[in-house]
Amino acid sequence: MKINKKLQSAALIPAALILFLILVSSAASADTDQGVSSAGIYAYITNEFSSTVSVIDTATNTVTATVPAGYEPAGVAVNPSGTKVYVANFYGEDYENTLSLSVDAKSKSSKITTEQVETDGGTVSVIDTATNTLIATVPVGSYPIGVAVNPEETKVYVANRGSSTVSVIDTATNTVTATIPVENANGIAVTPDGKKVYVTGLNTNTVSVIDAATNTVTATVHVEYTPFGIAVAPDGTKAYVTNAGYTVSVIDTATNTVTATVPVGEWPLGVAVSPDGKKVYVANEESNIISVIDTATNTVIATVEVGDHPFGVSVTPDGTKIYAANYYSNTISVIDAATNTVTATVPVGNGPVAFGQFIGPISLAPFTNFSAAPTEGKAPLTVAFTDKSIRSPTKWKWDFGDGTTSTKQNPTHKYSKVGSYTVKLTATNAKGSNTATKTDYIKVVTKPVASFSATPTSGKAPLAVKFTDKSTGIPTKWKWSFGDGTISREQNPEHEYLQEGKYKVTLTVSNVAGSSTVTKTNYITVTTNTRPGIYAENK
Template sequence: MNHHSSFRRYPMFRARVRRVVFGLTAIVAMVLGMAGMGASTAAADTVIATIPAGTAPLGVAITPDGSFAYVTNGGAGTVSVIDTATNNEITTVPVGDSPFGVAITPDGSFAYVANRGPGTVSVIDTATNTVVGAPIPVGEIPSGVAITPNGSFAYVTNSGSGTVSVIDTATNNEITTVPVLGIPAGVAITPDGSFAYVTNFVAASEVSVIDTATNTVVGAPIRVGADPAGVAITPDGSFAYVANNNPGTVSVIDTATNTVVGAPIQIGPDPFWVAITPDGSRVYVVDDTADEVSVIDTATNMVIETIAVGAAPRGVAITPDGTRAYVTNYDDNTVSAIAIDQCLGSLCLDLGSLTGAAPVRAASSADTPTV
């Protein structure tokens, strides 16, 4: 039996099992907490697996059911497919030269991969893990990819052309290009699909906002820190978090006013990419010089912990259930799987790994950042 196909056939079953385990574990946590049992000292998010990938892994995206992570290998011209149940690479898919950004359609059927070398986008059928159709020509050095919530369009930043390509996913043709400032890098789309936020790396140090109804830039560019790279939007659409590579900060944009709110959040030397948990409570930022991931509490916009990973982390994605983060380590040719602590009131537990999980614990004062 094909192991990949057998897991693919029952994605809803796997999701239901995970939800049931979450619920049962929560009940156990509450019982132990009330009885004063099973508590331990405060623990942080934990790397539970280091997964070999291809050469120079960069981007990462996770299927909507959480079953598989797709990792672009920039130095190999391939995409690694990781089974998140076992944290093993189950196959590699040849794509174009120097793949970077990757995004998966909301129904989980296809992965769109930006190939920087030839200036194309490859489309992978996730049921068969094969490339379908011819590569889609876009601009020069395509980097970031984001797909609208309805799955109809893919937005691709062309770092060498100063544009954003819009691909109709029904025909897999580029239907228009949108000029932006500087060197466009990251792209994220609001949950309602109305706007795409594009970071303008190096030259502009700004974020452009594209109205997806007209595919035009609206309003003045939003000034952030120097060399903005990754961008992610909170699940409620209220804020965009932008990693500023040069000053080592994260800027927070209020999407209602398209203005930066608060002071820049100090991270480390070189923050690069960003991901936000499904509940919107935490932001994960990779730092490719410090070899770590910083975790920001969105309630306070303070860094509450850092997690050591592999060398030169570049990409990060979080599973839809919020229990794990996957980080690509460019210089190590690996992917770090991080178990994310889950807190229920005063009780915290590690649910990122259903095997070998840390014991249920009571939250302590060490969990609260010192102001």
């Protein structure tokens, strides 16, 4: 299957490629390595043309096992604990039997004698990672491609592009318990709390939002041309959608609206978010690059050249390495997240796709977050802290930055002294712990006293002057008057004087405790560039 088959499900497979697929698939089944997985971190790579899954030990970047899957495996998802891998096979189990091949030995050519190759539905392969063996095959809709597991590991969601449905699989019985209509369903992701499922509609330019409790579509988000892959941030606040029209849409999951559109490379397909939520990695299939997006600014901060036609991309649980599946190179590129450079290339099977969350296990420790109100005020300041961590923490440890702590989930704390305080929260559950730190988060203030300096204070026009706030008392607002009719509200502005004269500068600073003003008369002196005339020189 050529790569555009993944983009347009109506395309047919060249006959020679079909013959190759069957031979390679049979050989792979006979030679499978049934090595036992250790407790490490593994990448599971779906090889479309080999109909196999390559298992990579991310500690050594070596293939430790090759597991047979269904026909043309594409989507893949590791459950959070790393015990099971779910593989979406683009065609059903009866696919091989529908083919009627004829081979001309003299010309070494082959052809499909049927007019069209179809199947009633695709399948999902269930792999046990302890033994790297196929333990179940679940029939789903036609042309399944995207697959995702909920945090509780009780449900698997499968996006069936051909039948325009999402299949919901019960992991205890490996049976489909619900089918949800979603037109051209393609990429799929579950929120960290397991309450919502986001599905891209390939030819609809929309993303459907499914309520996991009722298995109904509750919202539709309009994005850009040909939405393909999707990933949700670890804190659940954002969803990132790759649009084949060279962009990534950023969806606010609270409002289900697009808040930003980020230009990336050509034909972005796979997408993954770093464990800390600070970066997004995008596989650009036509550009042969991985785009690195800063989530704070929604801008591309780096591009990394990888192999030929990268399709899937995923990040290790510690965020240190990124793995990209190069479809035409039959390799995996390993990227160092700190330097954005390729540090290893791993040969795998034929046509690696690895579309989805293909690295596991995934940390089930809490993703820690918190808020406070108020965050600024006069001493003594009483602050109410609210835990906003996800993944069900059972223990909490707060460090308020003034030498005191608390183990309550939502404590109240009184700050007695003026200053800026850094607050830390460590949340813990049975799977581990995680710490969130907010630097200078709480500001206990007194009425500020305005003060400033400038450099230079004299010179010829145009004169550029840098002003520096030196006020005490932790002001939060500034208002400068430069004496020439202009003002600024920056803390440390730069201003250009264009005309000759002596200028009075005023600074007013304020915070919740009050305000203060300081004025410096004739503080800036500006002269002209005009040279004295002959009369003035001889006078």
